[in-house]
Every structure is written in C-alpha cells, then in structure tokens.
Amino acid sequence: MLGDGKLGLLCAQVLQLTGCDLLVIGHHDESLGILAKRGIRTRQDLTGPGDLSGLLDVVVEATGTPGGFATARRLVRPRGTIVLKSTYHGAVDANLTLVVVDEVTLVGSRCGPFEPALRLLAQNLVESDTPYFRDASD
Numbered sequence: 001m002l003g004d005g006k007l008g009l010l011c012a013q014v015l016q017l018t019g020c021d022l023l024v025i026g027h028h029d030e031s032l033g034i035l036a037k038r039g040i041r042t043r044q045d046l047t048g049p050g051d052l053s054g055l056l057d058v059v060v061e062a063t064g065t066p067g068g069f070a071t072a073r074r075l076v077r078p079r080g081t082i083v084l085k086s087t088y089h090g091a092v093d094a095n096l097t098l099v100v101v102d103e104v105t106l107v108g109s110r111c112g113p114f115e116p117a118l119r120l121l122a123q124n125l126v127e128s129d130t131p132y133f134r135d136a137s138d
Contacts, residue, residue, distance in 0.1 A: 001015065001022065001023065001025065002024075002061050002062060002068050002072055002075075003024075003060075003061065003062030003068065003085070004027065005026075005028075005064060006132075007062045007064070007085060008024065008026060008063070008085075009034060009035065009132070010126060010128065011062050011085060013038065013127060014117075016040055017125060017126075020058075022040055022041065023042070024040055024042050025042075025046060026044065027044060031132060032044065034130065038127070046071070052075050054075070054077050055075070057076075057077060058076070058080060059080070059081075059082050061082060061083065061084050065086070066088050066090070066093065068086055069094055070093075073094070073098060073104070076104055077102075078103060078104070079102065079103045079104070081104070082104060082107070083109050084106060085109055087110075
C-alpha cells in the first residue's frame, strides 16, 4: 500500500483485517509508527535492498500525489491490480501503454459502503481517535 496520510492509515487498518500480507510505504514517522504499533509492516524508502519493482500482486495507491500512480505502476507485477484511492489535483502523466502491455487491472475506489466501516469503528477494530486524526492541517 502506498500512502500514510489519514486515508492511508484507515485503508491499511481495514486491509490488515483481511489477513493479507500488508506493507505500507510512506514518508511520515508518526503515521508509520501508528501502523507499526498495530502490527502492520511499514517502510519509508523504496531504494536500496529489497527492491519491490514488479513484484506486488496488488498495490493500493492512497498518496494523494500524481507521482503515486507511477510508483504503483512500477511496483505492481504483470497482470496485477492497482487500486486507486487518490483523487488528484489536475491531470496525471501516465504511460498507459505499459498498463495494457502488462495487463494491469485498474480499480477506482472512492468511498465504499459506510455501514460496514461504521461497524469497524464502533468495534474499535480501526483506530481513528488519535491526535494524528484530529489535526486538521493534513
């Protein structure tokens, strides 16, 4: 999963409940720390050992930045799936030929069903009541 903002934190916590092999790639110590405390693997850097290029079955893109799509495309394997959670300001520069050649599936996902989400919050299975979520600047 790409993105460790508020949307990324919520998505990661829900994905963890599925039992998938989850890794969240982000930039913020505080949010990655919240996920690590919940037992979610995190990573801040995509360079160096352990290159993930073309290895991931599914990449959820929740960075909110146009570069997030290019990163997701680089990480997903041929015939893999990219789930787009981000809404971008302006156009995204993307080489869609590579998406077609590698038969990558693109899935757009805006909000999803609210009732199950509210149940997860009510059962405290997804944490949202931290100072990180109360900070309106993000």
